[in-house]
Amino acid sequence: MINYLSTFTYTNGAAFPDTLSINATGAGTADGTEIIKALIDDIWGGRYALMDAAGLTPDAVTEAPGTSQLLDAIRKISGSPGEGVIWWKDDDPSITGDRVLLLNGQGILRANYPELDAAVYVGDTANPTASAFYRSDDASGVVRNVSGAYLILPDTRGYALRGLDVAASVDPDGASRDLGSVQDFAIENITGAFDARLNSLLGGSDIGAFAFTTAGSASDVSTTGSTLIRTVTFDASTVVNTATETRMVNVATKFGIRY
Known part of the structure; x- marks a missing residue:
């Protein structure tokens, strides 16, 4: 962009970043900051650069709320409704002023977040069974309704995220899952076996992953004496x-979503 202090004759005289324009001293005087080609080119150039970086071209519609291509360009570059956020700040986004909602399983009013609702809603077919991003008449998500006033967000607290695998190439449950669905904990089965004299196990009970099985006849085995158990x-x-849970190596953070 141009250097306003050196380009314009009439400014407040302060260097970047404090250069300001000034008003003329009176009607008919020419000592106010000039409206010149360099200024217009600089404004247009910045706006066009932003549009070009976002992959947009002018649509010939006047900039206004709801039809602003500049806003679309900024969102494409910096983030748009529905994009996930890893939140490292101590304060809640509502305090910092960021357009982010933490994913704590809460219900949000769709009327307050129409673009987010349009971006992440699971659809009418999945609404009755989806784990998250479904619509409900109540903020707790109990009364599901495709026309409900609330959108229910997923609760990511204490959970690790896993990429949706609709082809089930890695996640065996992937084909039946939706965005925001919760997959319960599990471990691969642990199996084992051991050989032992039958009379050393009589009277005992199986515990945990092990189970006792009997092969052949036990007719010649004595069952007396506590030392046999x-x-x-x-x-x-x-x-x-x-630990008390099955888990991966992890780092604690907060997950959010842009709106």
């Missing part, structure tokens, strides 16, 4: 990291 335990923590 043995317990076999299984403890995965002796070989891998364990």
Whole structure:
């Protein structure tokens, strides 16, 4: 962009970024900041550069609320309704003024967020069963209604995100999932076996992943004496990291969505 201080004769005299225009001292005087070709070219050039960077061309419609291509261009470059956000700030977006909603499972009034509603709504067919982005008559999402006043957002607190895999090439449940659906925790099955003398296990009970099976005849096995009862335990923590949940290595953050 042009340097306003050096381009214009009449300014407040301050250097960038504090250069300001000034009014003429009176009617008919010529000591106010000039309206010249350089100024118009600079304004047009900046607007065209923004449009070009966003891949847009002028549509010949006057800029106004609801028809602003400049706003469309800014959104295409910086973010548009429905885009996900990783939120590292301590304060809530409502405090910082960012156009972001944290995904805490809340219901939001569709009338207040029409562009977000249009961008992420799951559709009338999926509305009765979807885990999130469905419409409801109430903010808690209990009374589902395709014309409901509320849009229900997913609750990402404590959850890791997984890319939607509609082809089920990695996620075996992918073909039956929607955006925002929750997949419950699971681990791959753990199996094992051990060989032991049958009389050392009589009277015991199976625990956890192990189960006792009997092969052949036990007619010659004595069942007397407490020393014959043995317990076999299984403890995965002796070989891998364990906790009260199955989880991946992770970093805590907050997830949001632009509106």
